Amino acid sequence: MSCLNDWIGKTETAHDTVSPASLDALAACLDYEVGVVEPGDVVPPLWHQIYCCNATTQSMLGVDGHPRKGEFWPPVNLARRMTVGNSIRFLKPLHVGDSLSRTSRISSLVEKEGSSGPLTFISVEHEYSGPDGLSILEVHDVVYRGLEVEGGRSNRRPPAPVETVSSAQKTLTPNEVMLFRYSALTFNAHRIHYDRRYAMDNEGYPGLLVQGPLTATLLADFVRELCPDEAFKKLEYRAVSPLFVNEPIAMYAKIAEDNSCVDVWAANPAGDLAMKATVTFN
DSSP, X not given: OOGGGGGTTOEEEEEEEOOHHHHHHHHHHTTOOOSOOOTTOBOOTTGGGGSSOOOOOGGGBOTTSSBOTTSSSOOOSOSEEEEEXXXXXXXXXXXXXXXXXXXXXXEEEEEEXXXXXEEEEEEEEEEEEETTEEEEEEEEEEEEEOOOEETTEEOOOOOOBOOOOOSEEEEEOOOHHHHHHHHHHTTOOOGGXXXXXXXXXXXXXXXXXXXXXXXXXXXXXXXXXXXXXXXXEEEEXXXXXXXXTXXXXXXXXXXXXXXXXXXXXXXXXXXXXXXEEEEEEO
16 A cells, blocks of 8 residues: 555544525526525435535645645555545534534545556545534545546446336436536536547547536435435445436436335436435435
8 A cells, every 4th residue: 555545544524604695596596486495494405515615715626627646645656536425424404504514534434456457545534513413424435546538438336227117217418517516516626527629639538527426416315205204314426337417317226115115226318227325214
């Protein structure tokens, strides 16, 4: 293991206020009704991710738009960074008007040799605390890998076929504006989500990528539509393959017979699995 291990345990903290304007802005981005948020309302699951975003200055950004490596993030010598998944526990509700803090800590770092080259997996724990203490505990997993570009395209893993037997299904198509607005709301400057030329020429993708947290939020909202009276206790999701702008996303959900949980997943137009998640209720 390299000196990257020195970054395990590194922390940073951000502060914010749960404002109704930000929630209305996210609702508008997702094409929901706006102007209905009031002080004291509970923040929907995963919508907390628009708060406590670290405001990295321009001079501290890397070529890809992410915060420059070597500060909070370890100086991994691999060019491409992608979300692998998240495990989120909802301990106490957050309300509009709450003061909020997020403490982030690098909890693990593992270097591996994959079939396509070296990989570095990093887990970051985010603790969101409101006036009543710890509200949300989130473990965010990311992977760094090489570019692996051949003829202007990224090497991609073999597709995983998607299961279509479900309790419910819906389809939507994120466009450039939705991706841009979501990146703005989460202060995510990663260029693969809004700079098409960079995404294609520098990282070898066929187009702009849909943000992993955005896909997860759409899946969580789908579950809320199906089970509006249930409170989320835990949500876990794993990204399996990328989704691209202007391509329909098919979402499926399967509700457990005892209504204790919902399995939900997303597929690309070819029918390949893109993300899978499980929501557990109280």
